[in-house]
Amino acid sequence: MPGNATAAGSTRTLLTCGIIAGPLYIVVVVLQMLTRDGFDISRHPASLLSNGDLGWIQIANFLVSGLLFGAGAVGLRRVLGPSAGRGGTWGPRLIGVFGAGIVAAAFFSADPVDGFPPGTPTGPPTTVSVPGLVHFLVAGVAFLALIAACFVFARRFAAAGRRGWSAFSTVTGALFLASWMSIFALPGNRAANIAFAVPIALVLVWTSLLAAHRLTRPGEE
Numbered sequence: 001m002p003g004n005a006t007a008a009g010s011t012r013t014l015l016t017c018g019i020i021a022g023p024l025y026i027v028v029v030v031l032q033m034l035t036r037d038g039f040d041i042s043r044h045p046a047s048l049l050s051n052g053d054l055g056w057i058q059i060a061n062f063l064v065s066g067l068l069f070g071a072g073a074v075g076l077r078r079v080l081g082p083s084a085g086r087g088g089t090w091g092p093r094l095i096g097v098f099g100a101g102i103v104a105a106a107f108f109s110a111d112p113v114d115g116f117p118p119g120t121p122t123g124p125p126t127t128v129s130v131p132g133l134v135h136f137l138v139a140g141v142a143f144l145a146l147i148a149a150c151f152v153f154a155r156r157f158a159a160a161g162r163r164g165w166s167a168f169s170t171v172t173g174a175l176f177l178a179s180w181m182s183i184f185a186l187p188g189n190r191a192a193n194i195a196f197a198v199p200i201a202l203v204l205v206w207t208s209l210l211a212a213h214r215l216t217r218p219g220e221e
Contacts, residue, residue, distance in 0.1 A: 018072015
């Protein structure tokens with residue numbers, strides 16, 4: 001029926017958005033890492049790229065990527081359907097919360113810190129602005145939501161007998177959580193900062209592969 005075909009087409013479009021979101025974010029951040037004066041991933045989180053004359057690039061990256069993550073979450077919810085149980089409901093919702101957090105980060109930038117952008121004093125900031133505090137809070141909610149999504153989908157895949165996907169989801173969530181905790185346990189440690197950046201890239205790739213999996217195998221668990 002035409003209505004069903006239209007709905008299926010829109011669901012495919014939404015899932016495609018979910019596939020694009022992670023790689024787009026990663027590529028834009030990496031290009032900035034290689035070209036922005038004074039930026040050092042071992043000292044500065046990617047969110048600091050929202051500052052400076054070229055900060056609009058990262059702001060746009062947050063906004064566009066966040067909307068794509070949200071669209072992908074809607075596509076996942078549609079393809080999983082009401083019979084999928086809690087895994088099919090909460091998994092997409094949590095990814096949607098992550099997307100909303102990324103969008104919020106576009107409007108509330110992190111405070112300049114430790115020499116970036118150029119001209120900023122080295123070391124931690126002496127004060128925290130309201131936008132900087134909001135950025136920190138929304139980032140925390142977004143990260144927790146995505147970590148939880150990894151474990152929710154891991155449980156769902158395990159119940160369906162998809163051991164490979166279950167292990168991939170579990171390891172991704174665990175690595176992301178452990179590396180995030182490490183930057184609090186070892187503030188300013190360059191190795192910890194780099195170690196945190198790698199699982200972020202991994203979990204964003206995980207969301208893309210998850211959307212691709214549901215796009216190519218919509219009938220599978």
